[in-house]
Amino acid sequence: MADPSSQAYYQALITELTAARRAYDLAQTSPMPDADYDARFQELLAIEDAHPEWVHPESPSQQVGSPAAFAPVEHRQRMMSLDNVFSKGELDAWFARTEAAVGALGGEPVEWVAEVKIDGVAINLTYDHGQLVLAATRGDGRIGETVTANVRAIAGIPAQLGDDAPDLLEVRGEVYYPLAAFTHMNAAREQAGQAVFKNPRNAASGALRQKDAAITQSRPLAVWIHGIGACEPDDAFSTHQGFLDWAAGAGLPVAPYRIVTPHRDEVWAHIEALTEQRHELPFEIDGVVVKVNSRAQEARLGATARAPRWAIAYKMPPPERPTLLHRIAINVGRTGRVTPYAVLEPVTVGGVEIRNATLHNEIQIHEKDVREGDTVLVRRAGDVIPEVVGPVLDRRPKDATPFEMPSRCPFCGQPLIRPGEEAHHFCLNVDCPNRLAESLAHLAGRTALDIDGLGRARIDLYLEVGLLTTLADVFALADTTTTRHALANARTEAIAALADTVLDDAERQRRHRALTAERTLLGFNAKGEALKSFTQLLTQIERALTQPVERWLVALNIRHLGPEVAKVLAAHYRTLGGIRQASIDEMASIHTIGPAVATSIHDWFATSHNAELVDRLIAMGMRTTTDQPDPHAQPDGPTPLANMTFVLTGTLEAMTRQEAGAALAALGARISSSVSGQTTAVIAGDKAGSKRTKAEALGIPILGEDDLADLLAGNFPTNLSFP
Structure with missing residues (x-):
């Protein structure tokens, strides 16, 4: 985990709270208890109070609620949240x-x-x-x-x-x-x-x-x-x-x-x-x-x-009720994080029946001294995700023993690790059955390989029938025609059998729709003919193999490794091989990476199962090079912008941001993806967003496209200071 006093920790806190707020406002789910959200939000405010120069426009402290999901309408006066x-x-x-x-x-x-x-x-x-x-x-x-x-x-x-x-x-x-x-x-x-x-x-x-x-x-x-x-x-x-x-x-x-x-x-x-x-x-x-x-x-x-x-x-403090803790089980999420949870005797708290409750991590279990067989107090700190407050000690069985985290993942058998001073254990295997569905959806997402047609419904079906068992199986779907055809025919036969099945009309129609949808996802129609939609999916998968290595790094679902970090790594090392061979200290020395991110990346590639997965993907045609400009390349001509850092945001008319970045780098400038106190200036095109806002808050010069043209021509804007 990043140092709580670091800017990386602050950024991670923004991401966590924003996701929780969106889920609460738009999806009507609560990914964390209300009390946890409130505590984390207070922590965010304390950090921003200590470091006002860090305050980001996308911080929940600067926002209210989440974007609208229905027809939008502007309020005449803001509907604000309350502290x-x-x-x-x-x-x-x-x-x-x-x-x-x-x-x-x-x-x-x-x-x-x-x-x-x-x-x-x-x-x-x-x-x-x-x-x-x-x-x-x-x-x-x-x-x-x-x-x-x-x-x-x-x-x-x-x-x-x-x-x-x-x-x-x-x-x-x-x-x-x-x-x-x-x-x-x-x-x-x-x-x-x-x-x-x-x-x-x-x-x-x-x-x-x-x-x-x-x-x-x-x-x-x-x-x-x-x-x-x-x-x-x-x-x-x-x-x-x-x-x-x-x-x-x-x-x-x-x-x-x-x-x-x-x-x-x-x-x-x-x-x-x-x-x-x-x-x-x-x-x-x-x-x-x-x-x-x-x-x-x-x-x-x-x-x-x-x-x-x-x-x-x-x-008000959340209500609490006593109940029996039958056993402590664990779950593995999309990022591999292991979360222990309590399997409870059902109890109603605040009008909701609770059967399971979060225990957060091994450290909290030991701090609370919660044991299997305990009578525990449970509170509904969130609308959906309750938590165990602690044991009722005078009702503890004499044979109750302290909890021990298993050494291996119960779903895939791979070792569980607890990196550095992290509170949580992790399963680093991206093919772990308990995290595979979400890992596949992430791989196909727009920030990763952008595979149109590989949606969650298809992923869930293919996992169920065994067409997908690892991330690499996506790139072998072209070889599954015989298996898919047999599975689709089985759906066609099941649809025909519905006519002779004793069902009410509503249930018969429901099953007919479900079977038809599955047959379509398998790539065939009622006559057993291949559908164009599956051919298009295969084209998308083939195209995904050619995505630059920075996209692949995101697709592999490595904890702490998002699109911006992936671009920095790809630009620095140029190839996947360089990243795989890099030490923790070497990666941590790169601007914006740091030890926590470097450790996560290094440990992921050092896991034998993940290394085998990457080797298989390379053998299947995975691209291992980058489209990012080389920050180490020495400009052929003069370097009047040496020691300067620029951030490009918004849409430029005369050239793309990538082209503008390369042109500035050719004059010795450093191009960064984030605004900080070390930024020389922000070059803002049309529809520039949060980066421009942050630059304004920090008093960093804002340059337009005309200023960019002047810079590239050697005419420096008057509001820009040079070292």
């Missing part, structure tokens, strides 16, 4: 900062509003002269998803407000399931033989995104209104409480359990009372939101890049 506190001390510190800021601005004493934090899906309702004209999800805070038809189908949301409504009003709230209605709906679904929903928040998000508004209408969704966005006239409401009172009178559903007070102690007493009562409420809450009541003070306090300064969310 979190987790203790009375942290809340008191926020009170003090806010009061000091209001006092410095010459404001009146602060009055606070404390209201429940509903665990639902954020929604923005736009009323034009009192008429509901638009409903949208939060999305990334600026651009949301249009869900107007579905929101109109939710009972309790008025389509028309009274005559005293502002000319324009954005109303913010949460779509949620009342718990009793959620339980009743699930019981009805189970009785009808349908899958039940696991938890109210995710189910609400899915219902809100239904293509058919009639489905949304059939679900017992509800809404609580808790805030205001754009408003014309902007002085329509002088206080937050005044807005909520008006909203309730206008027929908008406003959440109860709210207090308004100038006293901090009363706010904390309200939080303690709600924490105690949270499981008795008719809807799920995960905290209490505290806001400044005065809208004038709210406007003066303003906001950071992602959150308002006039509001804070106190996050």
Whole structure:
């Protein structure tokens, strides 16, 4: 693991949190518990506070939510996220900062509003002269998803407000399931033989995104209104409480359990009372939101890049329940990371039945002293992924023994390693059955070999029938015609047999569709004729063999090795052979690589199974050279740009970025893929994004395409300093 004080660790933290946020907002899954996300996010903020020069525009601290998945719509006023506190001390510190800021601005004493934090899906309702004209999800805070038809189908949301409504009003709230209605709906679904929903928040998000508004209408969704966005006239409401009172009178559903007070102690007493009562409420809450009541003070306090300064969310600790830990098992993920998990006696926590819970890694198991046979406390720290808090020691069996991590992977038999000071063990075998499906999907992805047609459905089927057992088998699919033809014929025969099978029409149609889809994925039609789509797949696979080595490095799914690192390695060593032979110290000395990345790459190639895989791929025609410009090549002419580092971003008109980089390198410049304090200038073309933004934040000169032409002609821009 990278040094927690290093920039590499910071970048890895951004990647981890961004992936978790996207999964939560778009896929309605939770790849890490809420408590873990909150802790990691606080760690990110601490790093950025210590190193403001590192702050990246794509950091979750600079973002709200994730990109929209439906028809986009721009909010008139940003829907911001809230900063979190987790203790009375942290809340008191926020009170003090806010009061000091209001006092410095010459404001009146602060009055606070404390209201429940509903665990639902954020929604923005736009009323034009009192008429509901638009409903949208939060999305990334600026651009949301249009869900107007579905929101109109939710009972309790008025389509028309009274005559005293502002000319324009954005109303913010949460779509949620009342718990009793959620339980009743699930019981009805189970009785009808349908899958039940696991938890109210995710189910609400899915219902809100239904293509058919009639489905949304059939679900017992509800809404609580808790805030205001754009408003014309902007002085329509002088206080937050005044807005909520008006909203309730206008027929908008406003959440109860709210207090308004100038006293901090009363706010904390309200939080303690709600924490105690949270499981008795008719809807799920995960905290209490505290806001400044005065809208004038709210406007003066303003906001950071992602959150308002006039509001804070106190996050309640997750609930805990005892249950029996039957055994400790392990899982191996796409990157080979080994994650132990507890197999539990089923227990219901926060309305969700839990059978398995994460144990994170061997270190945490030993720190918590969790053993098979223990009675353990389990909390639902996330919507989907629960965790074991610790054992109930006075109920421990006398024969319970400490956990020992197995020395070999239970799925492929290869050794498990724990690199350096990493917390996790790893299986380095990319052909490990438990990680192979995701490894194959990664290999075929656009950042790797870009094999169009090798999607997850085909991968899963080919793994099931034995056509794929290693990454290299992809490049031998041209030799599987006989096997695939037999498998496809078996599907055709199974389809014909459906007519004589006792099934209801819906099930018969479902099986017919599934078998037909499998036959198509195998590359044949009902007559047994080869399909053009499979021929096209083989063409894509053949083309993939010619991808440069930097693409292959990404495709091999080596931990810590992404596209940018792959380009640096390929440019430096020029061939795959050079990379395979490089020592850890040698690789670690390369700019932007470092010891953690170097160790991961070295250990991967040093694993005998992986070495055999690479040798097989080379024998099958894998390209082992690069398209990257050689950073060691000596320019033939003068080197006026020696010791300078440039970053190219955006789209250039006169030449490609690669051509521009080569031309600058010919004058002695160094071309980097990332902006840092050592960057001389950023050359920005059309639609330049985060790299330009970061350069602006660091005060690094921004050059346009005309400046680039001047540089290449020997005429240096006036805003550029030279060593």
